[in-house]
Amino acid sequence: MAVTLTHEQCVKYIRNIKDLEISCYNQNLLYRNLVQRLDEAQKPLSTIANRAISDPGIAPEKRKIKTPFQVLQNYIAVTLLFGIPAILLGGALGAAWWLIRVIFTKLTFKDPMLPSLIWGAAILFLISLFFVFLSQDSNKPERIEKEYNDAIQKYEAKVKSHKQALARRDRDLTNQQARVTYLQEAVNQCTQNIYNTRSLLDRYYNMGYLYPKYRRIVPVCAFCEYLEAGRCDSLTGPNGAYNIYENEVLMKRIIEKLDDVIARLDDINYNQQLIAQELRRGRSQISQILQSVDNSVQNIQQSSAVTSYYAQITAMNTEYLTWADLLRS
Secondary structure, eight states: OOOOOHHHHHHHHHHHHHHHHHHHHHHHHHHHHHHHHHHHHHHHHHHHHHHOOOOOOOOOOOEEEEEEEHHHHHHHHHHHHHHHHHHHHHHHHHHHHHHHHHHHOOOOOOOSSHHHHHHHHHHHHHHHHHHHHHHHGGHHHHHHHHHHHHHHHHHHHHHHHHHHHHHHHHHHHHHHHHHHHHHHHHHHHHHHHHHHHHHHHHHHHHTSSSGGGGGHHHHHHHHHHHHTTTSSSSSSSTTTTHHHHHHHHHHOOOOOHHHHHHHGGGGGGGGGGHHHHHHHHHHHHHHHHHHHHHHHHHOOOOOOOHHHHHHHHHHHHHHHHHHHHHHHE
16 A cells, blocks of 8 residues: 555545545435335335225025915004004094084084094095005015115125225235335345445545544545645645645634535535535435436336436446555555
């Protein structure tokens, strides 16, 4: 491993670290959003699985045709059930009619009420017998067959609706489980990529060329900007990147904390344009990837944007690992 870095090596070394730091930041941003989507996708699973579906019940049975004796028994029972109240009500109406005639006609209280009672009772009794007779029509074979066919049709419609509801529930549950599986795999893949990138970044830091105090995204981006702009030729020395950075921090010309940089990303001053540009670019890229993920989750298919993004990370990590190995040799 080289004891010191040439200017060209120093610029490349810091630029690679800057890219790895930005990559870690972007991947962590993607990871947090994927975990949030995974949590949201898991919530409906129990709701879908416990979705209430009405039971169609048991199939209807065809009524048996009653025997003549059963019909007679039923006829007598229904006649007594409705006939007696009809006679009583008819008698009451007959009495009322007799009283009205007494009041408004020449009829007097000496005239007998009995005929009116008999006529009233007889009329209502005959009316009740008519409805009783109509009720016996339900014992006809064609009537029973029609009732049974209608009941079977309604039952079959309920069974069909029940099966469709079950199929919808199973389909929705399968689709939602597929979305959860897809997002879980995306989270796992993202976690692995973060680990690989972070391990490579630690390998760069462990080379010892960068003082531990400055092994953070904000100072690294500042150093990269200084070196690429020609404001310094090295990290150390009176005119090195360390001194420039400390002076600018002391003069409050730059923001040292990443959270503060993110909070003021839109109005950050010119001294930190590099990190601002990188963070904006990363946000835009992750936003596009998440849109692709959302579309893929709905359609339950692989996202080409995610695949492309991870391929870029792998290619970048491979390139930077090769360069680090060459530097150490």
